[in-house]
Every structure is written in C-alpha cells, then in structure tokens.
Amino acid sequence: xxxxxxxxxGRARVTDNADLHAYYDKLARLDAGAxxxxxxxxxxxFPQPESVPVKWSYQELRPLVLEALRLVSxxxxxxxxxxxxxxxxxxxxxxxGLLYSGLQIMGPGESMTAHRHQAAALRFVLEGTGAWxxxxxxxxxxxxxxxxxxxxxxxxxxxxxxxxxxxxxxDGLDIPLVNAFDAGFYEVHPDVYQKQEGITNSSLHVYGxxxxxxxxxTWHKNHSPLLAYPWEPTYEALLNAAEATDGSxxxxxxxxxxxxxxxxxxxxxxxxxxxxLRPGESTLAHRQVGSKxxxxxxxxxxxxxAGQRIDxxxxxxxxxxxxxxxxxxxxxxxxxxxLFSFNDFPVMxxxxxxxxxxxxxxxxxxxxx
Ligand code: GTQ
Numbered sequence: 001x002x003x004x005x006x007x008x009x010g011r012a013r014v015t016d017n018a019d020l021h022a023y024y025d026k027l028a029r030l031d032a033g034a035x036x037x038x039x040x041x042x043x044x045x046f047p048q049p050e051s052v053p054v055k056w057s058y059q060e061l062r063p064l065v066l067e068a069l070r071l072v073s074x075x076x077x078x079x080x081x082x083x084x085x086x087x088x089x090x091x092x093x094x095x096x097g098l099l100y101s102g103l104q105i106m107g108p109g110e111s112m113t114a115h116r117h118q119a120a121a122l123r124f125v126l127e128g129t130g131a132w133x134x135x136x137x138x139x140x141x142x143x144x145x146x147x148x149x150x151x152x153x154x155x156x157x158x159x160x161x162x163x164x165x166x167x168x169x170x171d172g173l174d175i176p177l178v179n180a181f182d183a184g185f186y187e188v189h190p191d192v193y194q195k196q197e198g199i200t201n202s203s204l205h206v207y208g209x210x211x212x213x214x215x216x217x218t219w220h221k222n223h224s225p226l227l228a229y230p231w232e233p234t235y236e237a238l239l240n241a242a243e244a245t246d247g248s249x250x251x252x253x254x255x256x257x258x259x260x261x262x263x264x265x266x267x268x269x270x271x272x273x274x275x276x277l278r279p280g281e282s283t284l285a286h287r288q289v290g291s292k293x294x295x296x297x298x299x300x301x302x303x304x305x306a307g308q309r310i311d312x313x314x315x316x317x318x319x320x321x322x323x324x325x326x327x328x329x330x331x332x333x334x335x336x337x338x339l340f341s342f343n344d345f346p347v348m349x350x351x352x353x354x355x356x357x358x359x360x361x362x363x364x365x366x367x368x369x
Pocket of ligand 1 (some may be wrong): 079081101102103117121138156172173
C-alpha cells in the first residue's frame with residue numbers, strides 16, 4: 001500500500017523560518033528558488049490535472065452554434081467554431097489536458113479557405129449531409145457520425161455543398177499540446193484554395209478494404225493513409241464484434257480507428273475510438289494516464305467521471321481528465337448506445353507515460369458524489 005503523506009524522508013518537509021524567507025527573497029532576485037518549497041507540488045505522487053470533468057450539452061450549445069452563422073462569415077472567422085473550454089484551462093484554450101475541441105458550423109454552399117498548421121486535427125460529424133474537406137488535395141465527403149482526420153501540416157479546407165441546412169461537426173485538435181512544446185507553425189495556402197486531385201474519397205478506395213492492403217505500397221508518413229472512416233462500416237464492425245465477444249468490462253464493445261498499414265493510431269498524437277454499449281450494459285470503472293473527450297454518437301446513457309455523474313444524449317460532449325476514474329452505462333434496455341472518443345494516448349505511450357488500472361473496491365464501481 002502506497003502512503004501519500006509528504007511527511008516522510010524522501011519528500012520535502014522543511015519548516016519555514018525567518019532566515020529561510022530572507023534566503024528565498026535573495027534567490028528570487030536572481031531568478032532562482034529553493035526546490036524544496038515546490039518539490040512536492042511539481043512532482044506529485046500521481047497526476048493532478050487542472051482540468052475538471054465537464055459536460056457540454058448539445059441541446060444548449062446548438063442554438064448558439066447556429067447563431068454564429070448569422071453573426072460572422074466563414075471567411076472572416078477563418079473557421080467558424082465555438083470552442084469548448086475547460087474552466088481552469090481557458091488560458092491555453094484546452095478542452096481537457098492538452099487537447100482542444102470545438103463545434104464548427106458551415107452553411108449550405110459555404111466553403112472555407114485552405115491553411116495548414118503544426119497541430120493535428122480530427123472531425124466527427126454531428127449533423128448535416130453536405131460536408132466535405134480537402135486534405136492535401138484529396139476531397140473527402142463526410143456525413144453524420146463519420147470520422148475524418150487532418151494530419152498535422154496537411155493543407156485543408158472545408159465546406160458544405162448540401163442545400164438542406166448547415167453542417168455541424170466536432171473538431172478535435174492537439175493545439176495546446178503543440179503550444180506546450182512551443183512547436184506551432186501556421187501557413188495560409190498560396191492559392192487560397194486547393195485543387196482537388198483524383199477522385200473523391202480516394203483513400204477509402206485504396207485503403208478502406210479492411211484486411212486488404214495495396215500490395216507493394218510505399219506509404220511512409222507517420223499518419224494513416226486512410227483519411228475518412230464512415231459510420232456504417234464502423235457500426236457494423238461493432239455489431240459483429242458484439243455477436244462474437246463480450247468486449248471490454250470497462251468499455252463494452254470498443255474499436256480503435258486505426259492506420260490500416262500499421263494497426264496503430266491514426267495520427268502520432270491522437271487516437272480515436274467508437275464504442276458500443278449494449279442495451280442495459282454498464283461498465284466497470286478504470287483510469288488511464290492521458291486525456292479523453294467523448295461524444296454521444298447514438299442513444300443515451302450515464303457516465304461517472306471522477307465521482308461525478310454525467311447524463312448524456314446524442315451530440316453531448318464530455319471530458320475525462322488524466323487519471324480520473326470513469327465508467328459508462330447505457331440508459332436503454334432495448335437500444336444500443338455508442339460513444340465516440342478521442343485521446344492523447346499515443347503521446348503517453350510514445351513517451352513511456354501510459355498507465356492504466358481498474359477501480360479496486362466496491363465491485364469495480366466508484367462512489368458517486
Ligand atoms: O478546421 O482548421 O476548431 O485550424 C480550430 C483550429 C478547427 C480547422 C478548429 C483549426 C480548425
């Protein structure tokens with residue numbers, strides 16, 4: 001059993017006095033300080049995220065996202081997005097941890113200019129049928145519950161060629177992560193718009209056939225060559241797996257959107273999942289090092305995050321800070337429920353930070369406070 005008392009040999013436990021305060025002042029004047037005054041804070045026993053669990057209600061936010069259509073043009077805004085802020089992370093525009101998310105809206109017939117940046121992006125479509133994006137010349141058409149990626153430093157521009165209303169999709173980017181490393185670059189496309197190369201959804205034609213890979217392929221980039229992951233085959237894969245397996249006790253039936261060539265995450269910094277909770281299913285609690293952002297893709301349910309109950313229904317978004325216990329339940333006894341999520345686990349794994357554990361007590365469920 002680990003003790004978390006700081007009053008042990010090996011932890012800082014200096015009692016302040018007048019001499020020490022005078023000494024600290026002298027150090028401060030030289031841009032220095034005594035490590036023992038902050039050591040326990042900067043090397044905590046376990047992760048201490050500033051981020052808190054938050055739910056963003058789609059029903060509440062949607063009218064405000066629609067209002068942005070009237071208030072600002074896409075061209076003036078660059079991207080017309082309502083960003084989702086964690087209350088204590090507004091200063092770095094983070095939704096949770098070092099991840100950012102927002103709701104982007106595009107009106108019928110609208111198109112946005114092309115740019116590229118060091119941050120990687122992903123999209124999950126919430127509503128509307130006319131959405132498209134061009135990623136390094138490749139045009140992708142995406143509909144409700146489709147997932148698509150915009151790997152870092154790829155040119156991208158978006159639009160809505162439908163005539164039956166706006167498109168709203170969720171953006172997920174690693175902007176705060178890139179900025180934490182002071183690694184951000186940004187460029188506007190020299191021609192303002194890209195030219196489409198090849199056929200629409202060409203990566204799906206080449207790389208979208210499941211277990212079949214183009215033989216002799218020379219793809220060498222560090223992200224998936226498959227750029228769009230439509231909902232129908234994703235849902236079908238979950239239903240098929242549900243027939244054959246019990247799935248995970250913590251996540252139900254869960255699939256990772258993967259790079260078909262490596263089986264790994266779609267991009268080096270972010271991974272995404274779609275999970276299915278069977279009718280009446282409730283999972284056990286676990287926690288991981290890394291931040292997660294969930295979107296209710298289908299149905300409704302309840303998750304408990306760090307002891308906090310979060311009821312969700314389609315379009316709702318909620319976050320799980322690093323090392324926070326979380327568990328999920330489908331509210332329906334007759335219909336399945338699906339949660340989309342993305343996370344920074346690839347970074348945690350690459351740096352050797354990843355850990356995962358199951359809630360040990362109380363039959364695997366955390367107390368709800
Ligand atoms: O689509 O390029 O929500 O650059 C934030 C920054 C979307 C985008 C965001 C971006 C984008």
